Amino acid sequence: MDGKRVIGVDLGGTKILTGIIDRDGGVARRREHPTPVGSQEELLAGLDGSVEELLGDDIAALGFGIPSPVDQRTGRALQAVNIPLRADIDFRSRMAGRFGLPVGIENDANAATYAEFHFGAGREARSMVMLTLGTGCGGGAVVDGHLFRGWAEFGHMVIVYDGLPCQGTCTGRGHLEPYVTGVAATKLAQEAFGPAVDAHRLVRLASEGDEVARDILDGIGRHLGAGIGSLVNIFNPELVVIGGGFAAAGDFVLDPAREIVRREALAHAGDDLRIVRAELGTAAGLIGAGLVAFDALD
Amino acid sequence: MDGKRVIGVDLGGTKILTGIIDRDGGVARRREHPTPVGSQEELLAGLDGSVEELLGDDIAALGFGIPSPVDQRTGRALQAVNIPLRADIDFRSRMAGRFGLPVGIENDANAATYAEFHFGAGREARSMVMLTLGTGCGGGAVVDGHLFRGWAEFGHMVIVYDGLPCQGTCTGRGHLEPYVTGVAATKLAQEAFGPAVDAHRLVRLASEGDEVARDILDGIGRHLGAGIGSLVNIFNPELVVIGGGFAAAGDFVLDPAREIVRREALAHAGDDLRIVRAELGTAAGLIGAGLVAFDALD
Numbered sequence: 001m002d003g004k005r006v007i008g009v010d011l012g013g014t015k016i017l018t019g020i021i022d023r024d025g026g027v028a029r030r031r032e033h034p035t036p037v038g039s040q041e042e043l044l045a046g047l048d049g050s051v052e053e054l055l056g057d058d059i060a061a062l063g064f065g066i067p068s069p070v071d072q073r074t075g076r077a078l079q080a081v082n083i084p085l086r087a088d089i090d091f092r093s094r095m096a097g098r099f100g101l102p103v104g105i106e107n108d109a110n111a112a113t114y115a116e117f118h119f120g121a122g123r124e125a126r127s128m129v130m131l132t133l134g135t136g137c138g139g140g141a142v143v144d145g146h147l148f149r150g151w152a153e154f155g156h157m158v159i160v161y162d163g164l165p166c167q168g169t170c171t172g173r174g175h176l177e178p179y180v181t182g183v184a185a186t187k188l189a190q191e192a193f194g195p196a197v198d199a200h201r202l203v204r205l206a207s208e209g210d211e212v213a214r215d216i217l218d219g220i221g222r223h224l225g226a227g228i229g230s231l232v233n234i235f236n237p238e239l240v241v242i243g244g245g246f247a248a249a250g251d252f253v254l255d256p257a258r259e260i261v262r263r264e265a266l267a268h269a270g271d272d273l274r275i276v277r278a279e280l281g282t283a284a285g286l287i288g289a290g291l292v293a294f295d296a297l298d
Numbered sequence: 299m300d301g302k303r304v305i306g307v308d309l310g311g312t313k314i315l316t317g318i319i320d321r322d323g324g325v326a327r328r329r330e331h332p333t334p335v336g337s338q339e340e341l342l343a344g345l346d347g348s349v350e351e352l353l354g355d356d357i358a359a360l361g362f363g364i365p366s367p368v369d370q371r372t373g374r375a376l377q378a379v380n381i382p383l384r385a386d387i388d389f390r391s392r393m394a395g396r397f398g399l400p401v402g403i404e405n406d407a408n409a410a411t412y413a414e415f416h417f418g419a420g421r422e423a424r425s426m427v428m429l430t431l432g433t434g435c436g437g438g439a440v441v442d443g444h445l446f447r448g449w450a451e452f453g454h455m456v457i458v459y460d461g462l463p464c465q466g467t468c469t470g471r472g473h474l475e476p477y478v479t480g481v482a483a484t485k486l487a488q489e490a491f492g493p494a495v496d497a498h499r500l501v502r503l504a505s506e507g508d509e510v511a512r513d514i515l516d517g518i519g520r521h522l523g524a525g526i527g528s529l530v531n532i533f534n535p536e537l538v539v540i541g542g543g544f545a546a547a548g549d550f551v552l553d554p555a556r557e558i559v560r561r562e563a564l565a566h567a568g569d570d571l572r573i574v575r576a577e578l579g580t581a582a583g584l585i586g587a588g589l590v591a592f593d594a595l596d
Contacts, residue, residue, distance in 0.1 A: 069564065079564060127448075141448075143447060144447060148441075149442060150441055150532055151532060151533065151534040151564070153531040153532065153564055154531075154532065156527075156562070156564055157528040157531065157532065158457050158524040158527055158528045158562055159456050159457070159459050160458070161457050161472075161524050170564060171561050171562075172561060172563075173562070174524075175562070223459060226456040226459050226472075227456070229454075229456055230454070230456045230528070233452075233454040234448055234449060234451065234452065234455065234532065235448040235449065236367070263470060264454070264456055264469075264471070265470075266367065266377060266449070266451055266454055266468060267377060267467065
């Protein structure tokens with residue numbers, strides 16, 4: 001422990017979460033602000049303000065988790081969807097110049113993966129894959145102790161050839177995302193139970209024994225298992241961590257996923273694999289942003 | 299150039315290819331022997347003989363490409379299918395002890411990928427994905443100059459949920475492999491044209507203008523594109539290299555693949571992506587085994 005601390009910034013579509021992070025993953029002075037989405041200038045000003053609020057002599061670096069694939073070579077957010085951050089600015093240099101500190105940037109799901117690896121469900125593992133199931137489906141991986149620096153956009157693997165269309169700017173068909181998110185669960189729940197039912201209510205119905213609700217979650221879990229099976233055969237992780245709000249569906253989704261993973265994974269990859277829920281909750285992205293800052297420092 | 303040379307060994311199900319490899323990827327004294335498949339002892343004896351034939355004072359290390367996922371930590375071939383090499387021997391230590399030289403081992407498709415990256419189609423790239431289409435479908439990746447050391451069993455990504463069964467020991471359904479290999483092409487060709495037609499003949503028919511043959515190759519290419527699209531969203535490569543015997547189908551398969559990749563890839567990943575044929579042919583595995591030997595040395 002060298003006593004150095006950093007500021008982590010988890011930039012989301014609705015909120016900016018900030019905090020001061022130490023090397024043990026501890027979070028102090030946690031703050032939340034609404035994300036200014038009117039323009040890139042307003043967004044950057046909002047980020048500046050969020051950082052300034054926590055700045056002090058003990059702060060050694062800044063780390064940002066960004067909801068976009070990140071080009072580490074140019075420091076750019078290549079495809080931010082819910083925030084007005086364009087690919088034509090070098091976000092990392094902009095922040096480093098503004099604050100005179102080392103700056104690390106990373107995709108938000110990668111950052112959350114990094115945090116779960118060091119301080120959460122993956123702290124005993126050497127290699128893991130994480131999937132976050134929320135509004136969208138994000139992902140990240142750690143290979144032999146190192147954060148995987150590809151895109152890791154696991155929600156955009158094809159699992160159903162010519163299947164369901166993606167939402168938003170993605171033109172793909174049959175990607176994992178439209179089958180396994182809370183949004184997907186809400187859609188299926190409303191088709192079965194009417195417009196007042198959402199994913200949370202669906203899980204509640206399943207826990208009360210409703211067979212239709214359980215069948216819906218079973219189908220979601222089987223599709224999730226196909227995606228995890230692909231990832232196991234690519235990354236050979238010891239551990240798969242499921243985070244995001246819809247992870248609350250728990251074993252209603254994870255048990256069928258485990259069944260399909262055993263079928264899809266090559267034998268040695270699937271034998272000892274564990275599939276577990278994330279442990280850090282909504283702090284994962286913030287803590288991961290802090291880890292990214294420490295990486296920029298080291 | 300330090301003048302050091304290594305022995306590369308490309309261990310296949312039917313042949314052992316060997317050669318002396320220099321740091322520029324040059325191959326000298328190339329040899330081929332049938333693979334002894336009667337027992338593990340015969341196999342190891344055959345490998346020993348193939349190495350001894352090329353040994354000399356100038357040989358600094360040995361590298362083996364093995365048709366199996368490899369556990370780099372324990373030096374084992376975890377799941378060799380077509381050769382009698384069991385996971386209970388530490389293959390790397392066995393060879394290092396036998397010859398008193400540094401030994402590197404790697405999955406054969408990873409080795410071929412490494413060779414194409416350094417000396418073949420990927421020599422100008424920083425990141426690439428390779429798929430080999432032959433009897434099976436193998437793969438490998440290079441991320442920012444480093445060989446990806448996960449399993450990279452890209453033939454076993456799910457692309458058709460609950461789809462075609464795999465062959466052999468894989469229990470999976472709808473993996474990429476049964477849709478895109480030469481074996482898959484032969485099967486479809488025989489259904490359309492009768493039992494005397496194989497993948498080579500199918501490509502010939504397509505090049506002569508046969509619409510049925512072209513449609514079959516188009517369908518194969520579209521499935522290949524779904525798999526490549528997934529890989530692009532995971533690895534964000536500059537380049538996708540297609541090797542293996544069935545790569546001879548060329549643009550009859552690659553053009554529809556490119557079309558589907560444009561649909562499936564996230565915008566910034568797919569925009570500048572090139573999909574090209576491998577350049578090193580059957581020497582890729584051998585040269586890659588040599589590179590793995592140099593890595594063991596460095």
